[in-house]
Amino acid sequence: MLPATTHDFNLAEDRARVALHRALAQLELAERSARPFAMTQSLAALARCYRRLRAPASAEATYSAALRWARASGAADQTVDLLCEMAETAAHHLLELAPAPDDDPHAGRAARHAARERAREHVFEAARLAPTVADGTWEVQVLLRLSDVLEQCGDHDDAALLQTRALHLVGGHDDRTADPARLPRVGRMVDD
Numbered sequence: 647m648l649p650a651t652t653h654d655f656n657l658a659e660d661r662a663r664v665a666l667h668r669a670l671a672q673l674e675l676a677e678r679s680a681r682p683f684a685m686t687q688s689l690a691a692l693a694r695c696y697r698r699l700r701a702p703a704s705a706e707a708t709y710s711a712a713l714r715w716a717r718a719s720g721a722a723d724q725t726v727d728l729l730c731e732m733a734e735t736a737a738h739h740l741l742e743l744a745p746a747p748d749d750d751p752h753a754g755r756a757a758r759h760a761a762r763e764r765a766r767e768h769v770f771e772a773a774r775l776a777p778t779v780a781d782g783t784w785e786v787q788v789l790l791r792l793s794d795v796l797e798q799c800g801d802h803d804d805a806a807l808l809q810t811r812a813l814h815l816v817g818g819h820d821d822r823t824a825d826p827a828r829l830p831r832v833g834r835m836v837d838d
Contacts, residue, residue: 659699666695682719686712690728693735702739706732706764722778729772730791736765737798762799769795773808786812 669692676688689712696705709732716724740761743754769792776788789812796805 662695662698666692666699669695682715683721683724685715686719686721686724686728689715690731693731697735697738700742702735702742702761705735706739709735722775723780723784726772726775726779726788729768729775730788730795733765733768733772733792733795736761736768737795740765741798765795765799766801766804769804769808773811782815786815789815 676684693708
């Protein structure tokens with residue numbers, strides 16, 4: 647595989663900007679109808695564009711607005727999916743904030759901690775709501791997706807708990823040892 651060139655990055659950024667303009671136009675149409683599903687979809691598309699353009703603060707704020715609309719409509723699947731995307735965005739931001747080897751390791755520590763905590767909060771809320779999704783197979787995928795986010799955050803114990811919970815679902819066990827109501831308490835095992 648050939649290494650990416652500056653032209654490739656510029657082309658990708660141009661595509662992301664075109665997608666951003668489309669998402670803004672879609673949002674404008676959705677705002678006219680003010681239907682919760684359309685607003686949620688439009689805001690989520692806009693947030694994804696901000697994420698591709700490496701604007702995590704704008705992405706997170708737009709995801710939050712989409713989440714409010716999803717909750718207003720009572721759409722459990724949309725809510726869980728948005729929480730997953732919010733967790734992934736915060737975790738990705740955490741990785742971007744990682745200090746370079748020759749940087750002061752304490753520089754940006756508060757921002758990394760805040761991004762990590764945002765990611766974890768979204769993970770635990772999504773994990774709590776995961777049993778409400780319409781499809782059990784998708785619930786397993788959600789749990790594994792959330793587990794990946796926790797791994798990125800360095801929270802290996804809670805990631806393993808989510809993987810175990812997913813395996814119980816796959817195996818057809820109705821064992822409540824991985825009860826979602828217990829997960830938020832367990833989620834504080836690894837703090838800075």
